[in-house]
Amino acid sequence: MTKLIQCVPNFSEGRRLEIVEKIVQAITCVPSVNVLDQSSDASHNRSVITFVGPPEAVKRAAYSAVEKAAELIDMEIHRGEHPRIGAADVVPLIPVSGVTMDECVSLARELGRKIGENLGIPVYLYEEAALVPERKNLAAVRRGEYEGLKEAIGEPGGRPDFGPPYLHPNAGATAVGARPPLIAYNINLDCNDVEIARKIARSIRGSGGGYPSIKALGVLTEERNTVQVTINVCNYRLVSLARIFETVKSEAARYGVGIKNSEIIGLLPMEALLDAAAFYLRLQDFHEGQVLEKRLTE
């Protein structure tokens, strides 16, 4: 089986699409790498690019993209709703086929070293690739964000895993990691009170006593005049999309608020949506092999 790794880097630019396009080009010009998806969010001022390829090609393409982002994005003037520490904010590697998580961890560490040493950008290894246990949690790495990290990077426990012990003048820092597939899932509420979205986010996320594999924030999405619970589903096999939707619906009802709609940002595994269909249709004895497209790829 072909060894395939997926890489889903996030960049701190979601408004000037010509800059995002140049980062995409830095990725696509690496042979045998395929860009599967890209999406930019103006209020988050952030873009997510998804690409796949064989391990070494993915490493080269990810490095090029980080280099290009450092050339084109200035964190000193960046503003956006989403927490971030650098121009190339996070670079996760995800096993897709023929590759173990351990191989992704090794590749992430090689990539981190190269970024730190060649580009002068401090690198924090996170999730499965973390060398410091506290950095398994990406939120801990991003605490204080770009602005806070300027000081924190010099404090005990703040030192990056690779690169200099100070931020890059315009590119900040980068978190490089290895992890299972993550689903970026947003639920829009039928109200404009961001406090309600924040309370719901607190109630469902691990750090608030909710689901340990869920990360969530309440944010205002100005262009839609509505508020949003923006969620990272870190392990959809532990907590399904349907369970998250129903939990948010129930919490929102406690404030007399309904759910307007929800959205999936980027890609997700088919299984996550089949689970939702099976939940709501109460399917019994259903298996993925009944899906025609699944049978055709076997």
Added chain:
Amino acid sequence: MTKLIQCVPNFSEGRRLEIVEKIVQAITCVPSVNVLDQSSDASHNRSVITFVGPPEAVKRAAYSAVEKAAELIDMEIHRGEHPRIGAADVVPLIPVSGVTMDECVSLARELGRKIGENLGIPVYLYEEAALVPERKNLAAVRRGEYEGLKEAIGEPGGRPDFGPPYLHPNAGATAVGARPPLIAYNINLDCNDVEIARKIARSIRGSGGGYPSIKALGVLTEERNTVQVTINVCNYRLVSLARIFETVKSEAARYGVGIKNSEIIGLLPMEALLDAAAFYLRLQDFHEGQVLEKRLTE
């Protein structure tokens, strides 16, 4: 994207499995065609074979199968519960991926012409491929069955679309068509009063004033001590699984009855389940290309 068509021919032999096996072999020996499923029913004395492949390969395989059935099955001695007009009774072509319904219609007509001209079997085009409006409905084509068609084929309006205006001496006639994927979907009610299942079936099916693309019956499933609305979803793009589930739920509630669960029999297109997930999660701006497996096969 690879062009793929599914073909689900029905043959008038469900007891002598060695004959069915020879028909399957005529299909599998065509390169790039895959048989996904086969099932034989002794009381119907009928077999259903499901295979997929690129358009030209499917046309070749379907033609071979019809030829082989004409060689091995004698309609003069065939008896069985299910309505039928020939050895290869119906040959429907179904678009799977990268193929439009119009392409399936063209291919069905080419296939029909070849069967009629080369094998001397009269062919009736049905459903989307029909040239005569009355033949859109397969039941109209099969009215009177093999025995009745011997006379009817010579009457006004009985003339086949291709081939001779009389039955093949042992293979009878064949209906060739194009149609959307059909989903066999059962909803089990939390009660044992079959009359309630029958009333609900009547209210949702086309012939009872419900959805024109739905066929439904209320039946008792003795082994589970429960009743079932058993449904043929003839066009899931017109009436989704979610809408059917919700309509049955609402009709059942009128009798104070709940839905126990539901089940999908056999294969279905991924899109039908993604639609259900999108309905219940209220997904906005979602498209199939966001499913990783879908993207990796493109």
